Amino acid sequence: MISLTVNGAQHELDVAPEMPLLWVLRDELGLTGPKFGCGVAQCGCCTVHVGNQAVRSCSVPVGSVAGQRITTIEALGSPDALHPLQQAWIDEQVPQCGYCQPGQLMAISGLLHKNPHPTSDDLAAAISNICRCGTYDRIRTAVARATSSAANQS
Ligand code: FES
Ligand code: FES
Incomplete structure (x- = not known):
């Protein structure tokens, strides 16, 4: 067991x-x-x-x-208390087909434990998840939104 x-x-x-x-x-x-x-x-x-x-x-x-x-x-979050990344994903309408997105969110939320304010270069270096729909630009925008709103709250 x-x-x-x-x-x-x-x-x-x-x-x-x-x-x-x-x-x-x-x-x-x-x-x-x-x-x-x-x-x-x-x-x-x-x-x-x-x-x-x-x-x-x-x-x-x-x-x-x-x-x-x-x-x-x-x-990662709940319907009543979304993770900041999840809210930013909604605000920026990140997903296309959606298949890769759970993995994207878990990979990036894992990175935020180590680096709460990653730059685009940090993201590129740390996140190698593949999106066949090519949502990378929206992912970067959503991460910036989530991490700047988190910074504004702290
Ligand atoms: S299914 Fe695990 S990395 Fe692709
Ligand atoms: S949203 Fe379709 S694979 Fe990423």
């Missing part, structure tokens, strides 16, 4: 330790926000947080994160 805390809930799971975390989240726990794209840690659409660290869950064996705190897009 593998013990995981996902979005604040404790789970004891009868799964093989080498099973990718993404499959556990989607197939065992029904959390379908993290998406499958490449399966080889290249595209980023499966990104979740382990602690405050963004990881590509398709390539993380669940046994390696046993006992750790996992957060998926489902718990």
Whole structure:
């Protein structure tokens, strides 16, 4: 049995330790926000947080994160209390098809734990998530909006 805390809930799971975390989240726990794209840690659409660290869950064996705190897009914010990035995504109408966006939000929110006010260069250096719809400009604008409004509140 593998013990995981996902979005604040404790789970004891009868799964093989080498099973990718993404499959556990989607197939065992029904959390379908993290998406499958490449399966080889290249595209980023499966990104979740382990602690405050963004990881590509398709390539993380669940046994390696046993006992750790996992957060998926489902718990980044809530309808009543959106994460500042989520509000900025709405304000800037970032998504097109939307498929990559959970991963984009989790990757960038992970970066904000380390760097609350990333420049465009910081984003380019730290975020390699792929968007086939090419929403990169709107993502940069939305991150600037979210981080400047956070700065205005602090
Ligand atoms: S599905 Fe995990 S990085 Fe592409
Ligand atoms: S919004 Fe379509 S892949 Fe990014």
